[in-house]
Amino acid sequence: MNLKLTLLAVSSLVSVAQATLVEKTVIYEQGGVTLEGFQVYDDAVSGKRPGVLVIHQWTGLAENEKRRSRMLAELGYTVFAADVYGKGVRPQVPEAGKEAGKYKTDRGLYRARMLAALDVLKADERTDATKLAAIGYCFGGTGVLELARAGTEISGVVSFHGGLDSAPGMAAVAGKIPAKVLVLHGAADPYVPAEQLAAFQKEMTEAKADWQVVLYSDAVHAFTQKEAGNDPSKGAAYQQAADERSWGAMQQFFKELFK
Amino acid sequence: MNLKLTLLAVSSLVSVAQATLVEKTVIYEQGGVTLEGFQVYDDAVSGKRPGVLVIHQWTGLAENEKRRSRMLAELGYTVFAADVYGKGVRPQVPEAGKEAGKYKTDRGLYRARMLAALDVLKADERTDATKLAAIGYCFGGTGVLELARAGTEISGVVSFHGGLDSAPGMAAVAGKIPAKVLVLHGAADPYVPAEQLAAFQKEMTEAKADWQVVLYSDAVHAFTQKEAGNDPSKGAAYQQAADERSWGAMQQFFKELFK
Numbered sequence: 001m002n003l004k005l006t007l008l009a010v011s012s013l014v015s016v017a018q019a020t021l022v023e024k025t026v027i028y029e030q031g032g033v034t035l036e037g038f039q040v041y042d043d044a045v046s047g048k049r050p051g052v053l054v055i056h057q058w059t060g061l062a063e064n065e066k067r068r069s070r071m072l073a074e075l076g077y078t079v080f081a082a083d084v085y086g087k088g089v090r091p092q093v094p095e096a097g098k099e100a101g102k103y104k105t106d107r108g109l110y111r112a113r114m115l116a117a118l119d120v121l122k123a124d125e126r127t128d129a130t131k132l133a134a135i136g137y138c139f140g141g142t143g144v145l146e147l148a149r150a151g152t153e154i155s156g157v158v159s160f161h162g163g164l165d166s167a168p169g170m171a172a173v174a175g176k177i178p179a180k181v182l183v184l185h186g187a188a189d190p191y192v193p194a195e196q197l198a199a200f201q202k203e204m205t206e207a208k209a210d211w212q213v214v215l216y217s218d219a220v221h222a223f224t225q226k227e228a229g230n231d232p233s234k235g236a237a238y239q240q241a242a243d244e245r246s247w248g249a250m251q252q253f254f255k256e257l258f259k
Numbered sequence: 260m261n262l263k264l265t266l267l268a269v270s271s272l273v274s275v276a277q278a279t280l281v282e283k284t285v286i287y288e289q290g291g292v293t294l295e296g297f298q299v300y301d302d303a304v305s306g307k308r309p310g311v312l313v314i315h316q317w318t319g320l321a322e323n324e325k326r327r328s329r330m331l332a333e334l335g336y337t338v339f340a341a342d343v344y345g346k347g348v349r350p351q352v353p354e355a356g357k358e359a360g361k362y363k364t365d366r367g368l369y370r371a372r373m374l375a376a377l378d379v380l381k382a383d384e385r386t387d388a389t390k391l392a393a394i395g396y397c398f399g400g401t402g403v404l405e406l407a408r409a410g411t412e413i414s415g416v417v418s419f420h421g422g423l424d425s426a427p428g429m430a431a432v433a434g435k436i437p438a439k440v441l442v443l444h445g446a447a448d449p450y451v452p453a454e455q456l457a458a459f460q461k462e463m464t465e466a467k468a469d470w471q472v473v474l475y476s477d478a479v480h481a482f483t484q485k486e487a488g489n490d491p492s493k494g495a496a497y498q499q500a501a502d503e504r505s506w507g508a509m510q511q512f513f514k515e516l517f518k
Contacts, residue, residue: 187460187472198453201446204476211476212504213446215460217469245471245515252507 019074020044023066026080027087030116031109036087037061037117040069041078041126050131050155050258051121054081055114055140057225058100060090064137064225072135075251078126082117084110084143100139107167111150114143118152131155131258134179135250136162138222141183145200148172148179148209155257156180158250161221164192164200172207181211182253184246186219190235214249216242278333279303282325285339286346289375290368295346296320296376299328300337300385309390309414309517310380313340314373314399316484317359319349323396323484331394334510337385341376343369343402359398366426370409373402377411390414390517393438394509395421397481404459407431407438407468414516415439417509420480423451423459431466440470441512443505445478449494473508475501 020043028035038061041049052072056065061083069079084103085091091099103110114134122129132154136144141162148157149172157179164183166172181204185192197213204211219242220235222228228236279302287294297320300308311331315324320342328338343362344350350358362369373393381388391413395403400421407416408431416438423442425431440463444451456472463470478501479494481487487495 187464187470194457201474201476205446209476210500211446213474215472215474217460217464217471218467241469245511248511248515249508252504252511256504256507 018044021070021073023070026120028116028120030113034087035083035113035116037083037120038066038069038081039079039120039124040066040073040081041124042073042076045076048126048128050077050133050254051124051127051129052077052079052254053114053118053121053132053134053144053154054079055117055134055136055143056081056084057138057140057222058096059092060085060096060099062090064227065140068135068137071247075254077254078121078124080117080121080124082114084113084117084140103139104142104163105167107146107170110143111146114147115150115152118147118154133157133254133257135160137224138162145181145183146170148177148181151176152179154179156182156253158182158184158253160184160224160246161186161189161219164196166200166203171203172209174207177204177207177209179209180253180257181209182249183211183213184242184249185213185215186221186223186239186242187215187217188219188232189221191221212253214246216245277303280329280332282329285379287375287379289372293346294342294372294375296342296379297325297328297340298338298379298383299325299332299340300383301332301335304335304385307385307387309336309392309513310383310386310388311336311338311513312373312377312380312391312393312403312413313338314376314393314395314402315340315343316397316399316481317355318351319344319355319358321349323486324399327394327396330506334513336513337380337383339376339380339383341373343372343376343399362398363401363422364426366405366429369402370405373406374409374411377406377413392416392513392516394419396483397421404440404442405429407436407440410435411438413438415441415512417441417443417512419443419483419505420445420448420478423455425459425462430462431468433466436463436466436468438468439512439516440468441508442470442472443501443508444472444474445480445482445498445501446474446476447478447491448480450480471512473505475504 141159400418
């Protein structure tokens with residue numbers, strides 16, 4: 001019935017069918033610490049293309065981040081999934097909370113680790129270094145907001161169910177936030193009280209940042225993670241609707257950033 | 260550089276180039292009052308297609324609503340722009356406020372007027388009556404939320420900078436909201452206090468509705484309306500970023516509803 005929707009679907013299939021993903025483990029370092037990131041791009045795409053940095057959740061760079069990185073590569077981007085923690089540091093719950101806490105309480109170190117990863121992404125010959133974005137999940141969703149607060153010269157950041165609080169003395173500075181900010185948030189996320197959401201909006205507005213917040217009903221923490229299970233009463237759970245909607249919102253955002 | 264993005268752009272151009280819009284004035288009635296709506300569809304699209312109802316702002320059905328209706332028809336939908344006020348009732352400011360007030364204070368009448376328009380849309384032979392949505396601007400943004408609260412059997416509603424308050428005794432009823440709800444909202448809209456936004460979320464959550472709210476930074480009331488000017492300090496102003504983002508969010512929502 002709808003000619004345009006039909007054509008869109010076909011062009012998407014063609015693109016995916018043509019994708020030839022190349023994956024690489026990349027060893028890099030920051031502050032003397034060895035880090036092990038993951039690079040992926042579509043070899044069927046020629047020339048330079050926008051680059052997307054992916055920041056992992058509290059358990060460190062693992063399969064979830066690699067899966068999202070591949071999905072981004074299939075969209076035509078060159079992708080680098082950062083390793084904030086260090087080679088071999090892939091904690092499980094509850095140790096993951098302790099490891100994440102090191103960086104949440106030392107945002108300077110967290111920023112430095114992400115900027116080192118961004119340098120890896122920018123250095124790749126396939127990356128158009130004028131078209132960069134960062135996305136992050138949970139812990140990484142907090143991270144990409146720190147990248148924005150740091151005044152990083154990138155086009156935009158996307159936070160998926162991340163914490164929104166800033167650290168004392170490290171809030172966004174007025175007029176110094178070049179990155180557009182997209183927050184994709186579970187309206188029922190118990191880890192982000194309404195006060196924190198309001199404070200974030202106030203911080204970003206006072207900083208004259210270009211920000212958007214999307215609230216998804218009945219979505220709690222980790223709504224993009226199938227491993228979180230399906231019981232929202234636990235505070236973290238997968239929700240297919242919010243997962244698909246947030247991925248679509250990110251794609252719309254990237255179209256705007258990289259047009 | 261990005262194969263998929265390029266193909267998407269081409270398919271969009273093709274579709275627009277092929278569009279042959281047919282426009283009709285439709286006289287209908289509700290409660291003995293004669294109403295004058297506006298229908299538009301793309302004659303180059305064959306067969307039944309999803310239908311979209313458009314609810315006007317406080318000045319009544321006018322050029323703005325017709326323009327949006329044409330844009331929707333170019334996307335492949337059959338479109339009907341309702342006339343809530345009645346034939347010839349097209350008030351300007353400040354009379355518009357008085358006219359809108361009649362319906363804001365009589366939500367039963369408002370709902371009846373929109374349902375009559377929905378019947379016109381459904382009756383068209385081109386409309387797939389199992390795939391219906393409604394969008395509205397300002398006053399009409401309030402209206403489409405009333406359609407949802409009324410338990411109307413449609414796939415979804417989209418409110419652009421609408422008021423979010425419900426009337427006493429007419430709030431959403433738990434389990435009786437079939438329509439998915441998308442609210443596209445200026446984060447700095449002075450006509451919708453934070454308390455009203457919070458109350459709306461509470462109402463919709465308690466009603467177990469499927470809802471989403473998108474907040475656009477630095478956007479005030481009427482952010483989609485060029486006629487509102489460019490001075491946000493006046494409380495109503497056009498903002499190109501929020502206009503384009505909200506239109507994109509609506510399109511993504513429709514893809515989900517009508518897949």
